[in-house]
Amino acid sequence: xxxxxxxxxxxxxxxxxxxxxxxxxxxxxxxxxxxxxxxxxxxxxxxxxxxxxxxxxxxxxxxxxxxxxxxxxxxxxxxxxxxxxxxxxxxxxxxxxxxxxxxxxxxxxxxxxxxxxxxxxxxxxxxxxxxxxxxxxxxxxxxxxxxxxxxxxxxxxxxxxxxxxxxxxxxxxxxxxxxxxxxxxxxxxxxxxxxxxxxxxxxxxxxxxxxxxxxxxxxxxxxxxxxxxxxxxxxxxxxxxxxxxxxxxxxxxxxxxxxxxxxxxxxxxxxxxxxxxxxxxxxxxxxxxxxxxxxxxxxxxxxxxxxxxxxxxxxx
Ligand code: A2R
Numbered sequence: 244x245x246x247x248x249x250x251x252x253x254x255x256x257x258x259x260x261x262x263x264x265x266x267x268x269x270x271x272x273x274x275x276x277x278x279x280x281x282x283x284x285x286x287x288x289x290x291x292x293x294x295x296x297x298x299x300x301x302x303x304x305x306x307x308x309x310x311x312x313x314x315x316x317x318x319x320x321x322x323x324x325x326x327x328x329x330x331x332x333x334x335x336x337x338x339x340x341x342x343x344x345x346x347x348x349x350x351x352x353x354x355x356x357x358x359x360x361x362x363x364x365x366x367x368x369x370x371x372x373x374x375x376x377x378x379x380x381x382x383x384x385x386x387x388x389x390x391x392x393x394x395x396x397x398x399x400x401x402x403x404x405x406x407x408x409x410x411x412x413x414x415x416x417x418x419x420x421x422x423x424x425x426x427x428x429x430x431x432x433x434x435x436x437x438x439x440x441x442x443x444x445x446x447x448x449x450x451x452x453x454x455x456x457x458x459x460x461x462x463x464x465x466x467x468x469x470x471x472x473x474x475x476x477x478x479x480x481x482x483x484x485x486x487x488x489x490x491x492x493x494x495x496x497x498x499x500x501x502x503x504x505x506x507x508x509x510x511x512x513x514x515x516x517x518x519x520x521x522x523x524x525x526x527x528x529x530x531x532x533x534x535x536x537x538x539x540x541x542x543x544x545x546x547x548x549x550x551x552x553x554x555x556x557x558x559x
């Protein structure tokens with residue numbers, strides 16, 4: 244018996260691909276790779292495997308009449324046209340929860356790294372500069388004021404870690420979380436004005452585009468640090484570069500960027516910035532857990548069974 248056909252975007256994680264290939268006939272990027280054959284293949288494609296950064300526009304969904312599920316390997320799915328999927332009765336799933344610890348860990352790593360100047364200190368030793376002198380003093384993290392923009396699964400995991408560092412925790416969300424025990428601010432600007440470190444961990448997409456703008460950065464001020472582990476679109480990158488280069492804020496730790504994998508060259512040489520290439524969930528353990536969940540969603544969705552983790556907008 245032939246295996247069901249599915250569509251896979253290019254560059255999917257090998258753990259996810261391995262599981263898919265054992266149970267499906269996987270067609271990688273067939274629109275581009277075989278445009279002539281695509282019309283014949285399209286009516287057989289029952290699932291679409293995507294990553295958190297993939298673009299899955301309504302125009303693509305419209306070409307896939309048999310599609311039952313889009314299974315995203317990632318918690319963010321802002322590239323998927325969920326409204327178009329809803330109209331066509333297509334399930335959209337993601338991998339919430341299994342990556343929260345890793346993303347929170349990386350947020351702390353970036354915060355500590357930029358505050359204590361880890362990249363520069365490492366280079367200082369490697370380049371043989373230690374015997375010639377010391378480094379500028381860092382910024383103490385323990386006991387400082389932490390502000391979290393977005394107090395969902397990952398935001399709460401960050402808050403827990405911040406508590407472990409004796410930090411005071413405040414946050415902003417669209418709706419107050421009275422049970423959290425943390426101090427609520429109605430918007431990012433008001434929060435930024437009251438904290439030393441501002442960590443951004445909302446979803447991406449139109450609703451949060453440039454939530455962190457010049458005004459918010461100005462409120463964070465010359466002693467404040469920005470950490471972004473959400474999506475590049477949430478921060479106005481031009482405003483951030485301007486604030487970093489003028490001393491408007493003290494520094495930044497960034498895992499996500501507006502136009503990945505391209506990072507503005509202005510950031511490369513800044514000593515008060517720590518940059519990582521969107522690796523927040525990139526551990527063996529978490530990528531395997533994400534692959535297992537994304538695969539389970541694909542299997543359930545293509546079999547017409549209830550999926551495990553539907554995106555919130557499509558939940559009943
Ligand atoms: O919707 P609310 O009020 O419960 O707050 C959510 C918050 N959020 C916002 N906060 C401020 N302004 C906004 N415009 C805004 N829109 C959403 O983000 C909630 O507290 C948080 C999202 O939490 P979860 O849905 O539990 O997501 P999780 O697993 O923490 O992941 C967050 C994002 C992903 O969407 C990826 O883009 C990224 O982390 O890796």
